Amino acid sequence: MSAGAGAADGVIYRDPVAQPGTVDAAAVRSHLGRIVGPTHVLTGDLASGYEVDWTGRFGGPSLCVIRPGSADEVSGVLSFLHGSGIGVVVQGGNTGLVGGGVPGPTQPPAVILSTRRLDRIGEVDDLSGQVTAEAGVTLGTLQRHASAAGWHYGVDLAARESATIGGTVATNAGGTHVIAHGMTRAQVTGVAAILPDGTALSHLGGLVKDNTGYDIAGLLCGSEGTLAVITSVRLRLHRPSPPVTVGLVGVPDYRAALALMAQARARAATGSALLAAEVIDETGLRLVMDLTGLPWPLRHHHRLVVLLEVADGGDASGLPFTDDDDAVVGCDAVARARLWEYRERQSEAFSALGVIHKLDVSLPLPVLADGAEGLCELVAQYPGVTEFGVFGHLGDGNLHVEIAGPSPDDRAIDRAVFAYVADRGGSISAEHGVGRAKAADLHLCRPAAQVAAMAAVKHAWDPQWQMNPGVIFAQPPGEQARPQVSD
Numbered sequence: 001m002s003a004g005a006g007a008a009d010g011v012i013y014r015d016p017v018a019q020p021g022t023v024d025a026a027a028v029r030s031h032l033g034r035i036v037g038p039t040h041v042l043t044g045d046l047a048s049g050y051e052v053d054w055t056g057r058f059g060g061p062s063l064c065v066i067r068p069g070s071a072d073e074v075s076g077v078l079s080f081l082h083g084s085g086i087g088v089v090v091q092g093g094n095t096g097l098v099g100g101g102v103p104g105p106t107q108p109p110a111v112i113l114s115t116r117r118l119d120r121i122g123e124v125d126d127l128s129g130q131v132t133a134e135a136g137v138t139l140g141t142l143q144r145h146a147s148a149a150g151w152h153y154g155v156d157l158a159a160r161e162s163a164t165i166g167g168t169v170a171t172n173a174g175g176t177h178v179i180a181h182g183m184t185r186a187q188v189t190g191v192a193a194i195l196p197d198g199t200a201l202s203h204l205g206g207l208v209k210d211n212t213g214y215d216i217a218g219l220l221c222g223s224e225g226t227l228a229v230i231t232s233v234r235l236r237l238h239r240p241s242p243p244v245t246v247g248l249v250g251v252p253d254y255r256a257a258l259a260l261m262a263q264a265r266a267r268a269a270t271g272s273a274l275l276a277a278e279v280i281d282e283t284g285l286r287l288v289m290d291l292t293g294l295p296w297p298l299r300h301h302h303r304l305v306v307l308l309e310v311a312d313g314g315d316a317s318g319l320p321f322t323d324d325d326d327a328v329v330g331c332d333a334v335a336r337a338r339l340w341e342y343r344e345r346q347s348e349a350f351s352a353l354g355v356i357h358k359l360d361v362s363l364p365l366p367v368l369a370d371g372a373e374g375l376c377e378l379v380a381q382y383p384g385v386t387e388f389g390v391f392g393h394l395g396d397g398n399l400h401v402e403i404a405g406p407s408p409d410d411r412a413i414d415r416a417v418f419a420y421v422a423d424r425g426g427s428i429s430a431e432h433g434v435g436r437a438k439a440a441d442l443h444l445c446r447p448a449a450q451v452a453a454m455a456a457v458k459h460a461w462d463p464q465w466q467m468n469p470g471v472i473f474a475q476p477p478g479e480q481a482r483p484q485v486s487d
């Protein structure tokens with residue numbers, strides 16, 4: 001890396017690793033351009049959309065955005081930046097909600113490595129029911145590809161047309177069908193990735209049985225770009241379920257919502273399978289109606305509405321509704337999609353209120369009924385909260401708490417919610433990851449010995465702590481998080 005004095009664009013950055021070296025920003029960009037092609041090095045207005053996240057709450061300046069078009073180019077980029085002291089922030093579809101795919105306030109500013117040009121997808125293998133996709137393939141593209149071959153991909157979420165396979169693996173995304181198929185980790189049978197020094201790892205054979213030591217693919221699931229750049233993933237597919245029915249029903253409280261879900265699950269004995277159990281509160285429904293113009297879906301108003309999707313042949317026999325329930329049922333594709341819209345537009349509808357606090361927590365199912373009620377009381381009474389709502393994946397004990405009022409930088413309400421769920425055996429991040437948003441709160445869910453074990457893994461893979469600085473582990477790592485290693 002050349003000295004920064006006299007850099008062409010006049011920007012001189014201190015290189016914190018190779019003291020007293022400097023980083024010549026223009027020279028860095030020019031060299032990166034030779035690897036990925038100059039048109040794939042973005043700065044200024046072209047870079048700005050990559051520098052802020054979907055929530056608008058997190059982001060920071062970058063040295064540049066680079067868009068490699070192959071795993072070899074990713075390797076070239078990482079090996080060039082290795083040891084430079086310049087952080088590398090990996091970004092897929094930028095739909096993450098915890099600031100993990102955008103830069104923090106590091107000096108020098110990080111390089112954003114966008115995977116969106118890694119968008120090739122292989123043929124579905126009918127024998128194994130598996131497919132290999134590059135990291136930048138969107139979830140929606142993969143779903144359609146699987147479906148065209150007579151298969152089904154088990155992960156689904158509302159951001160499907162932008163979220164990438166690499167991003168969903170790196171966050172171990174959950175979504176709406178976890179109760180049926182598990183989280184993303186359960187779909188992954190192999191991975192290819194580039195280590196921070198540019199070394200390529202590839203384990204894409206997709207063997208169902210392969211107990212040859214540590215599960216590298218499993219480790220990269222949920223690693224949030226802190227260990228390596230995932231370039232391809234081998235994924236397990238499922239045969240499509242029988243035709244499904246979707247039902248929406250009003251309930252007075254979380255206890256009733258859980259009881260209904262349990263009844264739908266019990267119908268497995270009669271051949272129907274519960275695929276999704278979601279909950280929406282009245283505030284969220286109202287905001288979606290304001291956003292979309294959709295009507296109130298039921299006869300009466302209710303504090304909570306539960307959405308159930310069951311694979312029952314499409315005749316509603318899997319829904320546990322009685323004549324006394326205020327419910328609506330969708331058996332054909334149009335009616336089902338319309339009911340799902342009340343749930344899928346939630347995050348977007350709350351975002352229409354401005355840059356708000358989007359928290360993603362979970363509680364153990366046995367304490368969820370009382371825990372969710374207490375959580376609502378806590379938030380409702382919190383100073384400065386002007387509007388809040390809760391929706392989420394009821395079947396997984398996963399609640400998304402959306403809070404308007406407190407300034408985006410004010411973390412007091414976030415901390416109060418995190419402490420509340422941690423005290424009850426829950427998680428401060430059910431499915432969105434730790435990112436930058438919760439790095440300082442990791443200790444609430446992970447005791448010091450676990451944080452140290454995770455930091456040791458990070459240090460072994462990324463000794464320079466160059467990959468996604470500030471994500472999962474607060475930055476700078478500090479002696480308490482960074483293991484003492486003697487070379």
Ligand SMILES: Cc1cc2nc3c(=O)[nH]c(=O)nc-3n(C[C@H](O)[C@H](O)[C@H](O)COP(=O)(O)OP(=O)(O)OC[C@H]3O[C@@H](n4cnc5c(N)ncnc54)[C@H](O)[C@@H]3O)c2cc1C
Binds near residue numbers: 089095157159230431
């Ligand atoms: C409307 C909406 C609904 C959502 N619903 C859900 C939901 O139901 N369930 C759920 O789990 N999430 C949900 N999300 C969050 C988000 O879609 C997921 O976290 C998704 O997995 C992010 O994918 P992405 O490609 O956008 O990743 P990004 O946002 O670009 O990145 C997310 C993290 O992954 C890392 N990363 C990305 N690609 C790679 C790679 N190739 N190699 C290494 N690291 C990488 C990034 O560094 C970052 O830490 C929702 C988001 C929105 C906007």
